[in-house]
Structure formats: C-alpha cells, structure tokens
Amino acid sequence: MSVSHEPAGVPALNLKAQYQSIRDEIETVVLNLLESQMFVLGPEVAGLEAEVAAYCGAGHGVGCASGSDALLLPLMAMDVGPGDEVITTPYTFFATAGAIWRTGARPVFVDIEPDTFNIDPHLIEAAITGRTRAIIPVHLYGQAADMDPIRELAASRGIAVVEDAAQAIGAAYRGVRAGTLGDAAAFSFYPSKNLGGFGDGGMMTTDDPALARRLARLRVHGMEPRYHHHEVGFNSRLDALQAAVLRVKLRHLDAWTALRREVADRYRSLFASHGLEEVVAVPHERPGNYHVYNQFVIRVPAVLRDGLREMLATRKIGTDVYYPIPLHLQTCFESLGHRPGDFPHAEAAARETIALPMYPELTEVEQRHVVGSIRQFLAGYASSSMTTDRAA
Ligand SMILES: *Cc1c(COP(=O)(O)O)cnc(C)c1O
Numbered sequence: 001m002s003v004s005h006e007p008a009g010v011p012a013l014n015l016k017a018q019y020q021s022i023r024d025e026i027e028t029v030v031l032n033l034l035e036s037q038m039f040v041l042g043p044e045v046a047g048l049e050a051e052v053a054a055y056c057g058a059g060h061g062v063g064c065a066s067g068s069d070a071l072l073l074p075l076m077a078m079d080v081g082p083g084d085e086v087i088t089t090p091y092t093f094f095a096t097a098g099a100i101w102r103t104g105a106r107p108v109f110v111d112i113e114p115d116t117f118n119i120d121p122h123l124i125e126a127a128i129t130g131r132t133r134a135i136i137p138v139h140l141y142g143q144a145a146d147m148d149p150i151r152e153l154a155a156s157r158g159i160a161v162v163e164d165a166a167q168a169i170g171a172a173y174r175g176v177r178a179g180t181l182g183d184a185a186a187f188s189f190y191p192s193k194n195l196g197g198f199g200d201g202g203m204m205t206t207d208d209p210a211l212a213r214r215l216a217r218l219r220v221h222g223m224e225p226r227y228h229h230h231e232v233g234f235n236s237r238l239d240a241l242q243a244a245v246l247r248v249k250l251r252h253l254d255a256w257t258a259l260r261r262e263v264a265d266r267y268r269s270l271f272a273s274h275g276l277e278e279v280v281a282v283p284h285e286r287p288g289n290y291h292v293y294n295q296f297v298i299r300v301p302a303v304l305r306d307g308l309r310e311m312l313a314t315r316k317i318g319t320d321v322y323y324p325i326p327l328h329l330q331t332c333f334e335s336l337g338h339r340p341g342d343f344p345h346a347e348a349a350a351r352e353t354i355a356l357p358m359y360p361e362l363t364e365v366e367q368r369h370v371v372g373s374i375r376q377f378l379a380g381y382a383s384s385s386m387t388t389d390r391a392a
Helices: 015-036 042-056 067-077 095-102 147-157 209-218 240-250 253-273 302-314 331-336 344-352 364-378
Strands: 060-064 085-088 106-109 132-136 160-164 184-188 202-206 296-299 353-356
Touching: 015 240, 042 060, 042 202, 042 240, 060 067, 060 209, 067 095, 067 160, 067 184, 067 202, 067 209, 085 095, 095 106, 095 132, 095 331, 106 331, 132 147, 147 160, 202 209, 253 296, 253 364, 302 344, 302 353, 302 364, 344 353
Parallel strands: 085 106, 085 132, 132 160, 160 184
Antiparallel strands: 060 202, 184 202, 296 353
C-alpha cells in the first residue's frame, strides 16, 4: 500500500468538521434565540418535537433533557415500579438498565446475537415472568434490533416495548424507522450521537396521544396546567437552544447518514482488499435493516484487542470500546447475583470489540491510514490460531 499523504492522526469523532460545514446556519438560529431570550421549551422545542416525530413517522414527539430521561420517563408513564421486571440487553450503555433501576423495577438481562450485538429475540421468552412489564431492545451502534419477533411476543403477553434508539435516529427495520417500532422510543441528542446537540438533550416518540400527554406532564413535575400537579414527575425540560441547533442539523441528517454508510462501505472494502476478514470481523448489516453507523465496530481476537488499540493510539488514531464491562457485571448491579459466564456473547463482545473512527466527514485517506495500520499490527500474527465469537 502506498499512502502519499499520511494523516497526522485520525480522531474517533470529529465534531469540528461538522460544525464548520454548517456554521452560518447555526450562528443565525443561535443569535435569534439570544434575541428571544426564551431558553426553555417554547416554540423551538415544539418545532423540533413535530419535526422529529414526522422524521420517524411517529404521531408525537416529546423533548426532554437527555436520552437517559427519554428512557426513564416512558417507564414512569407506564407505571413501571417496584416488584416489576423489565427485560433488556446487558450489552448497551448504562442508561438503559439505569432507567429500569431508577423506577424500582428489576432489570432482567437477555444475551445478544453475536453478529448484530443486539438482544436475541429468541432468548426473551424464557426470561418473561408474571412480573415482566416491558422490554427495552437497544438498536446498538445504529442498527435496529430484530423487532418483529420482539413485538409479536410482547403483544401476545401484554408487555410494552420501549425502543432505546439513542444511537439509531434514521435507522430502519423492514422499511420502518426507529421510533415507531414499539410503544415508545427514546432518542439522545448527546453530541456524539448522529443528531447531536451542543450539550445534552433527548426526545421520546410514540403514536399514543395519551402517553405523549403524560410524558409531557412528567417532564415538568407532573404539572398541567401551571402549578397543578397530578403526579410527581421531575424536571427534564429540553433547552430551546438545543432545539434550535438540532432543527438545523435535522435538515442535514439524511445526507450525513448517507456519508456514514459510504464510510462503512469503504472500511469493508479496505479490510477485504487487505485480506483481513479472517481476523477482523466487520459489522454485519442484517438484510432488511438500514444501519446508520453511529459506530463502526469491528471484532478482533480478545488477546489482540488492547494491544491493537495501544498501537493505533501511538499513531493518534482514536478508538473506543463500547462497552468494556457488560451491565450484568457492573458493581452497582451486584445484588442481581450475576456471574461471569451468564451472558457469554455479551461478555465476548466486551473483550473483542473496537469502535473505529466514524463520522460523515471521514476521508478515504484517513480510512486507508486506519486500516493500513491495523494490517501492519496484525501482520505478525498467524490468523489460524485466533478466533472471535462471530461464528458462534
Ligand atoms: C447515549 C445513550 C443513552 C443515553 O443518552 P444520554 O443522552 O447520554 O443520556 C442511552 N442508551 C444508549 C444506547 C446510548 O447510546
């Protein structure tokens, strides 16, 4: 491989490049907002709610302070609480299980599919009890979970489905966008998400008008109208500043998603052209899924993973591990009584995955540098002696 202009480094995420490309549009709406001095909820938030709902094809959008709250509020609105159980995956960001715990309910984990990293629908039925109130599938890295069997099972047992779509705005499953694949969905506008604000923010979508109204009430201390409190909620309002910025960015989202998908295709062909498929498993995009690549996550044999990351770091190539400790093994969930080995696919993923640099503006030169560096690192190892969980 000949690289004429080797980049000085490749960050895992490059928010400055995105900002540069829309700076004028952003400055206009931010300055308008400063003139209005209306900082919390208000018309910008209502506008974003309508636009995100329309984008997903959902009846209603309700803004809130974070993706974490966007998971907690629907559970509260469904009256999930102590004595209840909620099924989810152990291989996700902490907030998914944290929201369940905060209601007083018990998180019940179900292992993942080794190829998509999403909850394995075939293992869910065995985890259902008389106390199961909801299932939270996570569309991890931007690829929808296998929703049809999950919804069928949930419907037959009278269990709610709340999508954790924090990483998956714009993703589709059999032609239907995330946000309309369950009873309610949670989105995050954390800056690293595909639609990222200038701070924290979140959104819930649902087709159920009564649920939407209750969510909108719960995010303002259960208040409706002013100073009349029907139930105890909390403060989870969305800032107008975030909404104004996000409305600008939403207009670019499909173009950015298309670029993310091109970046993913380029990674795939680069790994293939280097003959690395034996050692490096690239993401599997399941037929029927439209993956939006919030992350491009490869798997390598566990013995090589950390060494490879260190070597890439010396070349200023940014990588991350989402997530190094599966949730059933977190200290705060010790009382659930789990042990290593309980969810072998999640545990293997935690040892073998690396998220490579991924953002719409990533260039082919940068990608060649990333893949070329990985090839150099792996050149010294015999692939035959190394396996990942991919074929399990
Ligand atoms: C980011 C994320 C969340 C939480 O969103 P915040 O806005 O950071 O609170 C929840 N679940 C998943 C899968 C996420 O990636």
